[in-house]
Amino acid sequence: MPVTSVTTDPEALTLTLVADFPVAPERVWKAFTDPQQLQRFWGPPGYPSTFTAFDFTPGGIAHYTMTSPQGEASHGRWEFTRIDPGTSFEVLDAFADADGAPNTDMPAARMSFTVSATPEGSQLQSVTYFPSADALEQLVGMGMVEGATMSMNQLDVVLQSLRDYAQGKGTRTEILDDQHVRITRLIEGPADLVWRAHHEPELMKQWLLGPDGWTMPVCEIATSVGDSYRYEWAPADGTEGQAFGFEGELVYAEEGRRSVTTERMIGMDGIQNLNDLNLYEEDGATLLTLLVEYPDAATRDMILATGMTDGMEASYARLESLVLA
Structure with a gap:
């Protein structure tokens, strides 16, 4: 499985996920910045995503929907706040309604994705920054650690041809x-x-x-x-x-x-x-x-x-x- 560690830091209000892949950093970057590839793993097994908008520019917005096995839809929204091409990008990740408008009743979080080269291929580091200890506790309690781990562990399928x-x-x-x-x-x-x-x-x-x-x-x-x-x-x-x-x-x-x-x-x-x-x-x-x-x-x-x-x-x-x- 690609994920090697997932750690939470209540003092820094962060959750850090690290995953290693036997492919070049460019290939991992492509998987995260092409919505057709991204939706194949963004969502744990049983909750696949569909991206209906993906404007990969600073200030751009992405909308996605995760659909449960029972057909229940959960909507999310990314606002791209920073992009360093080929290396890293940052988003404001929020729950959303069916039209993509932020759900202000749920906490939003800042997320960064960084891809770097390793002797074996590449490493992804994803860091989620929570606005408060209550937000961290709430989202982790909703299964964020398990969901993120299972989602990223699906990447090995995407990074190779079928x-x-x-x-x-x-x-x-x-x-x-x-x-x-x-x-x-x-x-x-x-x-x-x-x-x-x-x-x-x-x-x-x-x-x-x-x-x-x-x-x-x-x-x-x-x-x-x-x-x-x-x-x-x-x-x-x-x-x-x-x-x-x-x-x-x-x-x-x-x-x-x-x-x-x-x-x-x-x-x-x-x-x-x-x-x-x-x-x-x-x-x-x-x-x-x-x-x-x-x-x-x-x-x-x-x-x-x-x-x-x-x-x-x-x-x-x-x-x-x-x-x-």
Whole structure:
């Protein structure tokens, strides 16, 4: 993970984050000053950002929106107060309304971003300056340290091309914390076809099968937010007693890009996951990212121990073949 330290200083009223990267400083600078790249990591997993304005000039304004898995929007605003091209910039970071106007009921903070060269590549130092001890306590209490750490730890994906980052590595599972697991798989092919393969029953039945030897006789897809879905699998040889399935609801969707669903095993009450599917296309390839939220660490470990990653790789290999065809 890129982040090497996060420290708060109650006396200086600062929070300092340091992250190291095996790339030139120019590449890190580009990631922070190009809104299309910035929105890929500015926001912790499950809360991606969309920048609707980005005027990277002294006095310029940037607006962004973070959207939760439930579709709840949180708006933010940057005012660029200082820019030293290629080296550092400073912003006044504030909560905002949907139109980008500052929310004066919440504290604003000054933030600086500095990129410097190291023998291994580059280092980013981000310092947040709080207006008061109460503001520091309030924002840290809202999860600012954890959110900033998880956000910056997503930069390693952005700094490489998708193929350099993921090609040939198959399905990868990363434990982010007690409740969250991130699963990634590069699919050779455009995102619109990967999206279709997740939302058309006749296509899903061809790839979402896990290990060989299974069929998917039931594939009822949720098409609108609030709709229910139901998937069932059975052995291809007709063996009775081994069939199983999952059901849930579509919670949030952005056509072609993001789909969030609840998931529970049919016949098992009380255990429900939240699956947040995101697609990002670059140069004809699609990075599929599935963020899974479990109720607790015990449930997470129990499900991972079933060989879930291997089963998903078998399915995603079929998906890639289907897309290429």
